[in-house]
Amino acid sequence: MKRYLREIELAGMILLAIGVVIAITAGYQYGAWPCGIGMLLLLIPFLYKAFHWKEYERENKQYIVIILICILLLFLQMLRAR
16 A cells, blocks of 8 residues: 555546646536545545554644645635635
8 A cells, every 4th residue: 555655646636636627617517526536535645644643744744734724725715705
């Protein structure tokens, strides 16, 4: 499993980017599936690294910061949409 973490993570990022582009160009209903699958693929390495904290401590701290920034941006976007 450890050998394939980077490939799974990269596939998730690519699908997420494709979903965002499709959502912008064709509509949200078409871009939601690739985004959802990409997020699920990104969840696999995240959970694996979370359960092996000592080995991936530095990367986990970076993930936590990135996730907090994304949550903050989403929250600000929701406030702005009102």
